[in-house]
Amino acid sequence: MNLIFLNEQVLRGLAVRFIDGAESLQWDPTALRLLDRLCEAANARLVVCSDQQQNESRLEPWNERFRAAGSRHIEVVGLTPVLCTSDPGVEVLTFLKTFAGTVTRYVILDSRPGYLVWQPHLRAERDTGLTARLAYEALAQLNAGSPLLAEWQALSGYGDLLSL
Incomplete structure (x- = not known):
C-alpha cells in the first residue's frame, strides 16, 4: 500500500470566520x-499527521470532510500517533x-520541518x-521513478502549470 502522510496545511486551509x-x-x-x-494516480491512501488531530481522533470524520469537498479518491486510513516529541518524523516512523x-x-x-533525514519529506x-510540481514529485517517489510528464499532465488537467 502506498501512503501519503499529510499535514492539512498543505491544502492551504484558510480559516473563514462567519457572522x-x-x-x-x-x-x-x-x-x-x-x-x-x-x-488516484499513485493508488495511495492518506495518513493525517498528529497536529491536525486536536479535535478529531477518528478516521470517518476525515473521510466525510474529503467526500463533502468533492474528493473521489482520497481515503484516510490512519492518524499518526500523538507522542511526547516535537519531531513529526518519529510519529511517522x-x-x-x-x-x-x-x-x-x-x-x-508537510510544511513543517522535523522529519528524519532519510524520510521522503516534500x-x-x-x-x-x-502545487502541481510538488504533486508530480510525490507521484515520482510513490511510483519509484519519474512518470511520463505527459501522463501526469493529462491526468491532472493542469498542463502548463506543471512545467519543470
Whole structure:
C-alpha cells in the first residue's frame, strides 16, 4: 500500500470566520484536486499527521470532510500517533512500525520541518501549499521513478502549470 502522510496545511486551509463567530477551515480547491488526482494516480491512501488531530481522533470524520469537498479518491486510513516529541518524523516512523510489511512506499507532504533525514519529506511552502510540481514529485517517489510528464499532465488537467 502506498501512503501519503499529510499535514492539512498543505491544502492551504484558510480559516473563514462567519457572522456568528464560528470558524470553518476551507481547503484550496486546486490543492484538493491535486491531492485527489495524486491519490488516484499513485493508488495511495492518506495518513493525517498528529497536529491536525486536536479535535478529531477518528478516521470517518476525515473521510466525510474529503467526500463533502468533492474528493473521489482520497481515503484516510490512519492518524499518526500523538507522542511526547516535537519531531513529526518519529510519529511517522512509529506509525510505519505498526504497519510493517503492508506499506510499499510513502511520502510526507508537510510544511513543517522535523522529519528524519532519510524520510521522503516534500516540504510545501506555507504560502503556496500543494502545487502541481510538488504533486508530480510525490507521484515520482510513490511510483519509484519519474512518470511520463505527459501522463501526469493529462491526468491532472493542469498542463502548463506543471512545467519543470
